[in-house]
Amino acid sequence: MPLTPADVHNVAFSKPPIGKRGYNEDEVDAFLDLVEQELSRLIEENADLRQRVAELDAELADAKKNRGPVAAVKQAPAPEPPKPAPAPAPAPMPAPAPAAKDAPSADANLQAAKVLSLAQEMADRLTSDAKTEAEQLLANARTNSERLVSDARTRSESMIADARQKAEAMLSDAQTRSDNQLRQAKEKADGLQADAERKHTEIMATITQQRSVLESRIEQLKTFEREYRVRLKSYLESQLEELENRGSAVPVDGGEFGEGASGNGALLKGGK
Template sequence: MRLTPADVHNVAFSKPPIGKRGYNEDEVDQFLDFVEAELARLLEENTELKQRVEDLEGDLSQARSSSTPAPREEEAPAPTQAFSAAPAPAYSEPAAPAAPAAPVGEDHHVRAAKVLSLAQDTADRLTANATTESEALLSDARGRADAMIGDARSKSEAMLTDARQRSEAILADSQTRAETTTRQAQEKADALQADAERKHTEIMGTINQQRSVLEGRIEQLKTFEREYRTRLKTYLESQLEELQQRGSAAPVDNARSGGDAFSSDPGNGGFTNSGGFSKPSN
């Protein structure tokens, strides 16, 4: 496949994705314009050389056709013999006397052949040079394009690797922070629960202690009530028996004596301590 200026002009490189680096688009376009102009110049020069070769071939053909002599039939072999002997002039001396007419046609043919050969050599050399130069330019352009693509690929891979490493680092940091926050919250919850259980235990202990104290106080009051009732009953029975023994001889004295022994005492449940019992202390 031949490379033409149109191919160079119409070539289009894909732009790198957003966020990735690439070569300067203006520099790439400038280099492609240079390659296009140089390739067009070489092709134009090659075309001109081909045209010159065609013109020289036409001139040679015209010279050959115009320089063909019209001798007699017996003199026709002389030019061929003279042309074949032209490279070695030493052997042309024994030629026939009619030979002086032959060098004119021979020299013309030789010069035309030399011109054609020189033109052909020049055209071949220029064509080869143009081909070599165009191939060198094309190879250089391909090399630069491959280098640009390789560099862009390397940079994109490096950026992708860096982005992946950063995302992994951010994810790891987020996980670490989440675990730390969860652990701290769990520790606070455990501390609050332990404190609540401790306070509950303390409160329940205080309540149980107070209940025990109150139960003990209640038992004391119950005991006092039983003892008080018993002593009061005993006292009343003894007083009644004493009254019965005294009889009705001295009702006034008995009433007075009974009133003194069983007098009212607001601080001792309404009775005196003459009976031998008292309230328990608080």
């Protein structure tokens, strides 16, 4: 089983026999306290590193879930972080022998040295394994993050290119439709203008024709008026002459009728 701070704390060494050399008990206890503290610190550091790796894995999973359209891009599965190799079980510590007057002090010194060496080796191994695992996990997380960023950038650039292409196609289609509508509107306007000009020409021709007819009619009426005046004048003159001739045929001393006729003739002459 792996060495724990409790093992270091609870270890007990037998005292050397009287007259034999041995380590100072206070110094050994102080060193064991340091070993216990360092081992506890390394275990806590290893636990913190494992927690940090778990947090990085959770953040990576959240990034994969929240990356939106990038999730559609097929990606190679992220390599699983290597599991730390289990620490080899330390050699079982020999149970402390009961204090005896004939136990050599060399055994106690050797046991203490083995415990210290084993504790130092275990601490170094835990530190190395924890650092290696943390560096590997951080490298994997960094690689996965860079790959996700690269995939997201590639996807974003592709989406931007597609959007730009669609926008250009829509703009070209709108321009084509606008040109067609303008051409049709111009053709319609030209047709309306040509039709208006044709109708104007027809109306003006009709007006000109009617004017000519009216002018001809007016000339006819003027001619008729002149001819009528001439005929009327001739008729009136002939009537006056006839009245004068009749008046001259009546005797001078004829009665009132003769005087009246003579007067009427004079009146007609005066009117002429």
